Amino acid sequence: MTDHRTEEAARYRRLYKLAIWRGKNGLRERQLMRQPLCERCLLAEIVEVATVVNHRIPHRGDWELFIDPNNHQSLCKPHHDSDAQLEDHGKTVISFDANGWPL
Known part of the structure; x- marks a missing residue:
């Protein structure tokens, strides 16, 4: 499978392999222990186990943003692979609460 990321992205993606x-x-691991449920699912009153830790503000190689626990959010894989990725690319994602109201 071909990786279509830029060379810059490939360099900072290496950070995810560090101990x-x-x-x-x-x-x-610490983030998932602090918040074991998907934060976006919880907004809609859905209980779903989080399996991915996402950066609220894309770090793009910025070490301080990468390690800042306040910049980490626990997500389920579907939310990470859809909403979070769209937001990282500058798109607006509208989420809804349990009553169907936009957040």
């Missing part, structure tokens, strides 16, 4: 992120008691 500080992936290792035992790393940032990813």
Whole structure:
């Protein structure tokens, strides 16, 4: 499978392989322990286990943004792979609460 990311993105994607992120008691694990449920599902009153840690503000290689726990959010894979990716590319995503009202 071909990776269509830019060379710049390929460089900062390496950060996700570091022990500080992936290792035992790393940032990813700590975030999922702090918030084990998908934050976006919870807004709609849906209980779904989070399996991905996303950066609220895309870090684009900025170390401080990468490691900042306040910039981490727990998401389920469907929310990460759809809404979060669209937002990272500058798109507006409208979410709805449990009553169908836009958030």
